[in-house]
Amino acid sequence: xxxxxxxxxxxxxxxxLIEAGLTKGTGGNISIYxxxxxxxxxxxxxxxxxxxxxxxVVVIDIDGKHVDGKRKPSSEHELHRxxxxxxxxxxxxxxxxxxxxxxxxxxxxxLPASSYLIALAGLDxxxxxxxxxxxxxxxxxxxxxMVDRYAVLMANHGLLAGGKDILNAFxxxxxxxxxxxxxxxxxxIGTPVILSEEEMTKMISIFNKSYGQKMTKADLxx
Ligand SMILES: [Zn+2]
Numbered sequence: 001x002x003x004x005x006x007x008x009x010x011x012x013x014x015x016x017l018i019e020a021g022l023t024k025g026t027g028g029n030i031s032i033y034x035x036x037x038x039x040x041x042x043x044x045x046x047x048x049x050x051x052x053x054x055x056x057v058v059v060i061d062i063d064g065k066h067v068d069g070k071r072k073p074s075s076e077h078e079l080h081r082x083x084x085x086x087x088x089x090x091x092x093x094x095x096x097x098x099x100x101x102x103x104x105x106x107x108x109x110x111l112p113a114s115s116y117l118i119a120l121a122g123l124d125x126x127x128x129x130x131x132x133x134x135x136x137x138x139x140x141x142x143x144x145x146m147v148d149r150y151a152v153l154m155a156n157h158g159l160l161a162g163g164k165d166i167l168n169a170f171x172x173x174x175x176x177x178x179x180x181x182x183x184x185x186x187x188x189i190g191t192p193v194i195l196s197e198e199e200m201t202k203m204i205s206i207f208n209k210s211y212g213q214k215m216t217k218a219d220l221x222x
Contacts, residue, residue: 002068006032006041007057009166014049027097029074032166033084038062044071075134082139083162090162092169100180101159108155113195114183117175119203121151130155151176
């Protein structure tokens, strides 16, 4: 089977989306890019993640052409593909409808540097302008708002995270949702203190030096 490992990982991480509370039902989607073969594996549209088999995962080439898989790809395939076309530091994308990121995105606000963990995504997390789901316009606006970052909020919609591999992208999505939850709760009882750009720049360099872009939650807990 073409991209067997990537397709198995897409299935496994889609289930993890539900288990980690990052999405409900068939919301959200995941893709993994094989840069050598210039092919991406993306979750299929509208199938229960616990009933999805690797063969259901759709393979698309870098130009957007369908290569393998009987199912229809996620309606957000352009949102994933744009990162593989335009950035060479992202080989996996996780898109969620997680609650606290979406709360902020509903206010069309970004997530400021309220925790050092936000350095996993960059200096802060911006909120991309709104566009209709499944459109090229949404892909372009989301891409633009994620320049120099590894996560972005999508207005009135959700969260997107990208990384060098699926473990890294998933970890960023999980940590940013956690930071969004803490920030929203802190805002409800007071005024959160925001870390300085200098401190965040230091954190980014520590993260990059110690773990590269492959840092996982387990590493952080050490
Ligand atoms: Zn979505």
